[in-house]
Amino acid sequence: MMHIGNLPFIVAMLLVILGLYALLFKRNLIKMVIGVSLVETGVNLFLVTLGYRAEGIAPIYTHAPTAVSQVLPTPQALTLTSIVIGLATTALLLSFAVLVYRHYGTLDVTKIKELRG
C-alpha cells in the first residue's frame, strides 16, 4: 500500500515527464518553453516536498506557537532560488522565441534548422 505522502513525488515526476513530452513532441517553440517550465515546476515541487516533515511548522519565529518543531528551511531556500533562476531562463527563452519569430516568420521547431549538418 502506497503512503499518501509519496503522492507529491509522483506528481512532481509526472510534471517532469509532461514537460519532457512537450519538449519532444510539440512543434511550437512557445509550447516547448512551456515544457521547460513544466520540468522546472516538477523539480521545484520535488524540492519543496523534500522539506516537508510531519508535525513541523514553517521556520518563522514571528508569532510561532511554542513547543512545536520547525523544519529546516534549506529546501524552501533551494526552491526559491530555483524559481528565481527559472524566471530568468523563461524570460530569456521567450525573448529568443520572439527574435526567432521575427527572423524566421514561424515558431515551428522543425522549420528552424538553418544550423545543421
Place this chain on the structure above:
Amino acid sequence: MNALTTHAPILIIATPLLGAFAAPLIGKLGWTVRTAFAGAIAALTGCFAGLLAATLYTGGGAPIVYVLGGRLPLPSGLAAPIRIMLEVDGLSAFMALITALVAVVAVLYSVSYWKERSGGALYDSLLFLLIAGVFGLVLTGDMFNFFVFLEITSVAACGLIGFRTWRKRSSEAAFKVMALYTLSGLFVLLAVGLLYGQYGGLNIAYLATNLGGTMVDRVALALLIAGLAMKAGAVPMHMWAPEAYGEAPAPVSMVLVANSQASLYALFRVLFTLYGQSLSAAAVGWILIVLALLTIFVGVTMALVQKDLKRLIAFGAVSQIGYMLLAVGVGFAVLATRPDFGLTAITGGIFHMINDVACIGLLFLAAGAAIRASGSRDLHSMGGLAHSLKGTTVLFAVGAFALAGVPPFNGFASKLLIYESTFQLSPVLAVIAVLASIVLLAVFVRAFQAVFLGPRLIARPEPVPWPMVASMVVLAAVVIGFGLFPGFFIDKIVTPAANALWSGQGDYIRAVMGG
C-alpha cells in the same frame, strides 16, 4: 597569511560580478572609461586567481576552504555543514587559472573586436557574468551553489550567443542552446534534490562521507553524468556545441570552451570526489570512455566537411573534449586497482584542458580576426588572407598545429600522455585517439589553405587592431611555452591537480569535516 590571500577565493568570483553589475552604469561614461574599467576588472580577477593558485601550490596542495559569512570550524552541535562554502583544491585552482587566462584574453580581444562602440556595456556585463559563473563553478564546495553557478553561466552564455540579435542564426542558436542548458541544469538540480533528500546536506565533502551507492545515489549519478556531459558537449549530446561556439562572437566562443571545461571539471569532481569508490567505478569509467570515443570520432569527421570556418573549429573543439573525457574516464575505470598509468592518464587529461583552451581559443580568435577582416565566414569564398594578415596567419597556424598535436607544440605533450596511458588499458583507445589527431591535422590544413593561402580573393581586408593581435600573442605564448617546457608546468600545476582527483578525496573531505 594576509587578508587578500584569505579572501582570494571569493574575490575571484565577486570581482567579475562587480564588473557585471557596474558595467552598464560605467558604460554611460563613454568608451574609454568603459574599456579601462573592463580591463581593470579582468586584470584584478587574473591577479586574484594567480594569488590563489600560488598560495595553494606553495602550501603543499592542501584544500583551502572559504566560508561565506563565517568561519570554520562548524558551529558545534551540527551534523552537516550548512553554510555556503567555497573549497579550493589543486584541480579547482588549476581550473581557476584556465578561466583567468581566458577572461583576460577575452576582455583584451573584445576591446577592439566590435566595430560599433555602442551597446558594448551590455556585452561587457554579460561577459563578466559568464566569467563569474565559470569561476563559481570551479571554486564552489556545495552542490546547490554549483547548480546556481551553472544556471548563471547558462543565462550569460546564451545572452552572449544571441547578443547579435540582428543575425538570424544567432537567435536560433541561442534559443536551442538555452533550452538544452536549462534542461541539463534542471536534471542536475533534480540530482541535487535527490542527494539532499537522502542525506540532508548539500556540501560536497559532507555528501562524500555519506554516499553509499544506494539506488537513489545511482539515479542521481546518472542525472549528473548526463546533464554535465551534455553541457560539456559529449557526443551524441553535442549538437548544441557547434551552434553555440559557431554563432557566438569570437571571444565568447573561447570563454564558452572554458565553460564546457568547467562542466567537465564538475563531472570529474562528482565522480572522483563525491562518489569516489562508493560505486563500481569501472562501469562508469567505461561509460565515459565510450562517450569520449564517440566524441573524438564524430567531432573530427564532422569538422572535415564543414563549410563554415567557425563551425569547423567548433567541431574541432567538440573532439578535444573527447580527449579529456577519454583520459579521465580511463583514470576512473582503473581507480579501484590503481595502476601507474591511471595517474598518467588523468595528468594527461588535465594538462590537455589548459592546452586545449589555449589552442582552441587561439583558433577562434584568429578565425574571428579573419572573419572580421574579410566580412565572410564561408570557406568557399575566403582565401588569400595571408597576403595582408601576416600575423594572424602565423598565429592561426600555431593554434592549428598545436591542436592537432604536432610536436613541439603543447597539444603534443598532453596527447602523448593520453596515448601512452590509454594504450595500457586498451590499444584500441590509443589507436583511435591518434587517428583522430591525424584527421584533425587534415581538417586544419584544409581550413588554413582555404582561408589564408591562395591568391587574394578578398580585395581589401581590414587590418587587425593591435589589442586583438596582442591577445592572440598571449595565447600563442602559452601554446609554445607549454609545448617547450611541459615537464616544468606538469610538475608545478598539473600534478597537484591530477593528485587532487586521483588520491585527494580524503583531503577534500577532511578540510571541511575535520578529523
Place this chain on the structure above:
Amino acid sequence: MNGIDTGFGVWNPIAWTLLFAGALVIAWVFRVLGRSDYKRGSEQTKAFLSGNEEPEPEKLHVRGDHLYWGLVDGLAGYYRRIRAVHTGVLSDYVAWFVGVLGVVLIILALVR
C-alpha cells in the same frame, strides 16, 4: 625537469626542437646552394601544364570545400548518415539527451 617521462616513453621538446631546427638549417643550406641561373619573373617560373596556357590564379586556388572531396566521397555512406543525425531540430537534440540519460540510468541501475 624539462621533458616528460610517462613511465612508458620519454619526450624532450627542447632536444627535438633543436633537431628540427638543425634539419631546417641543412635544408636552407641546400636551398642557398641552388642553381644560380634561376631568374624570378622569367619563363623559368611559369608552370608547365602540358603546353596549355596557365589559368588565372583565382581559378587555380583549391577552395575549402574542394579539399578532401575524395576522402569525403569515399566515406559518403558514413557522412550521409552522420549528417542526417545533425538535424538542427531542437526536439531531436532533447531526444538524444533523454536517450543518453536513459541508457546511463539503465547501466548504473544494473551494474553492481
Place this chain on the structure above:
Amino acid sequence: MNNQMSVIVRTITRITYGLTIVFGFYVIMHGHLTPGGGFQGGAVVASAFALLLVAFGTAGLKGKLNHHLLQTLEEVGALAFLGLAFAGIGTAFFANLLANSGAVFGGAVPAGPNAGVLNSGGTLPFMNWAVGLKVMTGIASILIAMLIGLRKEAAE
C-alpha cells in the same frame, strides 16, 4: 490602435495597483521576519506594473517609468547588494556586519517565538531592499521590453 482594456479593468486597476505596490513594499520590509523578502516583494511590485501595462497598454506607463531609469535602478540594486556583501569582508564575504550592533536594524534577535522585532536582522533588511529594487525594476523592464516587442509584431 487603442490597446487599452475595458473600463472595468481600468477602474479595478486604478484601485488595486497602489495597494499592490504597498503590499510588495511590506513583503520586502518584513523579509527578515515573515515569509517573503526581496525577490517576492519585488515580484509583487512588478506585478502592479504588469497590471498597469495590461490595463492601459504601454501608453499608460509613458512618463511614469522609462527604460533608462529602470535599468539604472536595477544596477544600483545589484551594486548595493554586492556592496553589502563586501562590507562584511572584515570577517568574511557576506558576514552580517550590523547584527547585534544596535544601529537601525542592529537590534538583538530574541531567541524563540516572538512578536516580530522589525529592527533586527543586521544587514539582511538592507539586502532585501537591494534585491527588491533589482527585482522590481528588472521584471518591469522585462515586461516593458517584451510588450513593446510584441506590439511591434502585432503592428507589422
